[in-house]
Structures are given as C-alpha cells and as structure tokens.
Amino acid sequence: MKKILLLLSIMLLGGCQMGTQEKEDYLYFLFATPLAEHDIWLQAKEGFDDACEDFHVKGDWIGPTVIDTLEMEDVVYTGILQQADGIITQGVISRDIVAYANQKQIPMEFVDSNMENSEHLYYMGKDFKKQAQLLLADIEEKKGKNEPLKVAIQVANLDFQIAKDQIAEVKEVFEQHPGGYEIVNVSESKSEEIRAKKEWEFVMSQHADINVAINFAAESAEFCWEAAMQQGIRDDMLIYGVDDMPITLDFIKEGKIDGSVVTSFYQYGYEGVRILYEYVTTGKKPEHIETNLIIVDKDNINHYRELNDGK
Structure with a gap:
C-alpha cells in the first residue's frame, strides 16, 4: 500500500x-x-x-x-x-x-x-504460429530441409504465458522440418543483459552441437553471438533475435546475427x-x-x- x-x-x-x-x-x-x-x-x-x-x-x-x-x-x-x-x-x-x-x-x-x-x-500482439513459420522458412532456406536442427531458445521469463506460447508454436511448426529437430535447451534472461550473457555462455559450453539459436528476449541476441564466438561455434550456427533493438540492427548489418522477427x-x-x-x-x-x-x-x-x- x-x-x-x-x-x-x-x-x-x-x-x-x-x-x-x-x-x-x-x-x-x-x-x-x-x-x-x-x-x-x-x-x-x-x-x-x-x-x-x-x-x-x-x-x-x-x-x-x-x-x-x-x-x-x-x-x-x-x-x-x-x-x-x-x-x-x-x-x-x-x-x-x-x-x-x-x-x-x-x-x-x-x-x-x-x-x-x-x-x-x-x-x-504477435501471431506466434506465423513467427515460428517465418523462422523455419528462413532456416530451411539457409540450411536446407534435410539438416537436423539442434535448437536453443532464450526467453525473457519462463513463467510468462507469452514465452510458453512462443515455445509451443516452435515445437508444433518445427515438427514439419523433414530433417528433424530437437530443442536442446531453453533459458531465460529476466530481461537483464548480464543474465542473458551468462545463460548463453553456459548453454553453449554444454551444447557445442547447437546450429540454431533463437532469442525471444529482445536483449539476448548480441550475447548469444558473443557466446557462440567464445565457444568457436558461430560459423555453424544461425542466430535469430526478436524486435529491432538498435544493437540487434547493428549486428544484422555486420552479419553477426542472421535475422530478427519484428512486429510494430x-x-x-x-x-x-x-x-x-x-x-x-x-x-x-x-x-x-x-x-x-x-x-x-x-x-x-x-x-x-x-x-x-x-x-
């Protein structure tokens, strides 16, 4: 009160x-x-x-x-x-x-x-099914339809329904990928940059086979790239963000991030x-x-x- x-x-x-x-x-x-x-x-x-x-x-x-x-x-x-x-x-x-x-x-x-x-x-709000479809279409365009996908996801807060809904749609849509897929890890940033960085560093140290990283937390994509570079696995990985944070846009221009799903x-x-x-x-x-x-x-x-x- x-x-x-x-x-x-x-x-x-x-x-x-x-x-x-x-x-x-x-x-x-x-x-x-x-x-x-x-x-x-x-x-x-x-x-x-x-x-x-x-x-x-x-x-x-x-x-x-x-x-x-x-x-x-x-x-x-x-x-x-x-x-x-x-x-x-x-x-x-x-x-x-x-x-x-x-x-x-x-x-x-x-x-x-x-x-x-x-x-x-x-x-x-976003159509999360369409979001997942856009991501899969872009991934298949870049990697082909037959490559097995090892996916890691970071959200802002796992307790929020928005995070649960986004993950659920990825699971449903990615089932259509002919090469198969596996979500190897889901982490959360709590919308804090320091936590986003630490979480991605830990995830990539444990899963060197990740070839798709999806950041549903807007601040996470840059730290995902940093962690991938630190582990030496960036060249084999597609990195996606959401929203058009200025740093995310800069990283797209520099080729550090492959794309970002953006709504208005x-x-x-x-x-x-x-x-x-x-x-x-x-x-x-x-x-x-x-x-x-x-x-x-x-x-x-x-x-x-x-x-x-x-x-």
Whole structure:
C-alpha cells in the first residue's frame, strides 16, 4: 500500500493531477508499460504519444525499469483510482486488477501478451504460429530441409504465458522440418543483459552441437553471438533475435546475427489509443487487427520500419 500511495503521489505531482480535483473535460489514457526505458517499448511510447496528440487526449506512460509485475499492478491500480478513461498494458498482471478495472467500467487493452478469459476490450500482439513459420522458412532456406536442427531458445521469463506460447508454436511448426529437430535447451534472461550473457555462455559450453539459436528476449541476441564466438561455434550456427533493438540492427548489418522477427511496437501504442478513443467516444468495439510481422535481415534492414509501422 505504501508503494501504491507513493506512486499515486508521484503521478499526481507530475501527471494529470486528476486525483485532487474534479475531472476536467478531456479523455485520459494510461499506458502501463512493462519496461519504461527499454528501447523496444519506447517505440510503443512513440506511437502512444503520436496518437494522443492526433486524437487530442491526455496520456501517461509509466512502468518499471526492470521486469516487475507487482509494480505494473500498482501503476494500473493507480490509473483506476484516477478514473482513467482507458488503460493499455501487457497481459501479465493480476486478474483481480483486470476485474477491478472492469467493475469500474474502465476499458483495458492488452498488447504483446494476452490474458485469456479475462474482461478486457482487446488484445494486439504477435501471431506466434506465423513467427515460428517465418523462422523455419528462413532456416530451411539457409540450411536446407534435410539438416537436423539442434535448437536453443532464450526467453525473457519462463513463467510468462507469452514465452510458453512462443515455445509451443516452435515445437508444433518445427515438427514439419523433414530433417528433424530437437530443442536442446531453453533459458531465460529476466530481461537483464548480464543474465542473458551468462545463460548463453553456459548453454553453449554444454551444447557445442547447437546450429540454431533463437532469442525471444529482445536483449539476448548480441550475447548469444558473443557466446557462440567464445565457444568457436558461430560459423555453424544461425542466430535469430526478436524486435529491432538498435544493437540487434547493428549486428544484422555486420552479419553477426542472421535475422530478427519484428512486429510494430509503434502500432501497439498508436492503435491502442485509436481503439480506446473510438470505443469511449462512439461505443464501437474493435475489429481484428493483424499485427505486422517480418524477419528483418540484411536485405530489408534499411526500409522495414516504413512498411511495418504504416507511417
């Protein structure tokens, strides 16, 4: 409770100041981000800010700097107390908080990670089956269809449903590979660079036969390359990342990483506001929006964002 009150005080001093006075005649949307300073989530902030300006609404972007679902819940709870007109967040928070927002008639959207069978307005995120299909198609193009695949995967957090879903789709889709496949290891970074590095170093020291490394944690790909170089097995390995971290893009240009599966986090922010705005002002519920998904490689790296963000 002290944490909630402290956060509320900070928001009231630096944000919309809606808790100590009668609510003014404007819409207020909150983006409770899982990572406030992460390069990828800052793309969502860019879209969120642009949409708030275009639709003339006030918005706050608030969240922890490291993975901390309890702090995310505090942010959402404070938004409910402030009578936000809508909340955008990742579907990793408590169902009780979501139910409380619904009780207060505050629409909530999830981006990047869903929460099945919960009372929310909309979910926007990657199609994990398509992600796995894109990866396998690229792997088979580079290695052929008959080479046995020894796959290692790193996720941000094994407890998150998003990680479980991504791994499940890889297992299902890769079963179609004629040469067969085996997932030799799954590790987690906890979205911490030091841990990502240590985990990959350990995995590759134990599994020198890895020929495909998939990083579902955005910060992990560079450390995967470093570990592969350290073990002298990079030449026989394909390395994939997710998202378009600046360092990941640099590594793709330099040939250190073979590709990265990228969706538009900008769309998460922009479309999230647009959907909330239309629902709050007209009652229109959102239709299905397919999130763009591509593999960024050396061939398309200079123009992929124009196509993916729809800007």
